[in-house]
Amino acid sequence: MFARTCSNAPSVPAERFALTNRSREGYDEGKRECRLRAGQKEEEDDGEQDGAGEWFSARAEESCMKKATAFFLSVTAFAALLFSGAAAADPFVRNGGWEGSCAADASDTDSAAEPVPEEILTLPAGTILDSADFGKEEESQYFSASGIHEDGCIFQRINGKSYRQNDDISLEDLRYLKVLFRNFEGETEVGEMIVNRAIADDTLDVFHALYDASYPIRKIHLVDEYWKTDGAAADEASMEDDNTSAFNYRTMTNSDKLSNHALGYAIDLNPLENPYVRQEDDGFSVSPDTAEARSYADRQNMRPYMIDSRDKAYLEFTAHGFTWGGYWSNPKDYQHFEKSAGHDPENASGRGTASAESD
Numbered sequence: 001m002f003a004r005t006c007s008n009a010p011s012v013p014a015e016r017f018a019l020t021n022r023s024r025e026g027y028d029e030g031k032r033e034c035r036l037r038a039g040q041k042e043e044e045d046d047g048e049q050d051g052a053g054e055w056f057s058a059r060a061e062e063s064c065m066k067k068a069t070a071f072f073l074s075v076t077a078f079a080a081l082l083f084s085g086a087a088a089a090d091p092f093v094r095n096g097g098w099e100g101s102c103a104a105d106a107s108d109t110d111s112a113a114e115p116v117p118e119e120i121l122t123l124p125a126g127t128i129l130d131s132a133d134f135g136k137e138e139e140s141q142y143f144s145a146s147g148i149h150e151d152g153c154i155f156q157r158i159n160g161k162s163y164r165q166n167d168d169i170s171l172e173d174l175r176y177l178k179v180l181f182r183n184f185e186g187e188t189e190v191g192e193m194i195v196n197r198a199i200a201d202d203t204l205d206v207f208h209a210l211y212d213a214s215y216p217i218r219k220i221h222l223v224d225e226y227w228k229t230d231g232a233a234a235d236e237a238s239m240e241d242d243n244t245s246a247f248n249y250r251t252m253t254n255s256d257k258l259s260n261h262a263l264g265y266a267i268d269l270n271p272l273e274n275p276y277v278r279q280e281d282d283g284f285s286v287s288p289d290t291a292e293a294r295s296y297a298d299r300q301n302m303r304p305y306m307i308d309s310r311d312k313a314y315l316e317f318t319a320h321g322f323t324w325g326g327y328w329s330n331p332k333d334y335q336h337f338e339k340s341a342g343h344d345p346e347n348a349s350g351r352g353t354a355s356a357e358s359d
């Protein structure tokens with residue numbers, strides 16, 4: 001599902017090769033990719049004699065890893081340089097400085113905050129950490145908000161996918177968040193999401209509280225990792241994978257009106273166990289459209305990870321001013337929390353505005 005490469009083209013996510021204990025997994029992924037590429041090159045070179053192919057494969061892998069490692073070291077050095085020189089304070093940026101793992105976007109550093117070590121900011125989503133490695137004070141460094149810039153790699157990941165040129169939401173209004181969460185195995189994992197800057201602080205506070213409460217969340221990756229044809233298809237694929245996500249410039253399900261996800265005002269949590277359910281004349285339609293999700297449409301039969309009004313996520317989100325889709329009349333969207341802070345529907349696009357009950 002996730003793009004992996006070991007060339008040093010600009011699109012390479014440097015975090016894949018971060019040589020820290022905490023991102024060892026990403027490094028190993030890069031190494032595997034390098035092995036794979038070396039193997040493919042070997043197959044392409046039909047003229048190789050016995051033994052020479054194996055040697056070539058080993059050299060190709062070594063060369064690939066050298067390039068990847070050199071690229072990682074160069075971007076982290078560049079990042080440190082930029083970070084030390086940046087001073088623009090932004091109340092909507094917390095612990096940030098660049099786009100999480102991206103080294104070239106240091107313009108939004110909050111100068112009042114202690115600089116966060118780059119080995120924390122560069123941790124890729126999906127990294128498993130040992131929470132015994134850091135104390136309570138350090139923990140907050142793992143919850144950051146950063147600006148998104150056209151010359152940065154987060155923009156490269158979302159442009160033409162969850163983000164497109166439009167009259168409704170600008171890049172300046174969005175923030176890239178890094179959070180920690182407890183996955184279903186109880187491990188501490190790094191997550192990423194994009195929300196409107198108006199709710200960035202609240203969102204970080206909610207996810208920090210959920211982490212401290214060991215609230216289980218399956219996974220948190222950008223919806224762009226699930227991109228196929230359009231926002232609706234990506235949303236469906238993300239939901240089927242039980243992925244928690246937020247920003248997605250798309251319309252509401254069964255409508256041509258913008259979703260609150262399109263403005264970064266909505267977050268879908270553990271969507272497989274908390275599906276979108278619409279009552280139809282002849283039954284129910286459920287999103288994601290799978291048998292497993294359909295089994296969770298029955299909210300009388302409460303099981304682990306299902307959200308209700310006593311659920312910790314419900315309590316945290318609503319305490320921070322979010323509303324819950326589980327309280328809508330029809331459809332009911334049990335995964336959906338939204339907060340339209342500062343949103344003026346009158347000034348939104350002419351083709352319809354995000355409003356209440358916008359999945």
Ligand SMILES: [Zn+2]
Nearest residue numbers: 266268336359
């Ligand atoms: Zn939603």
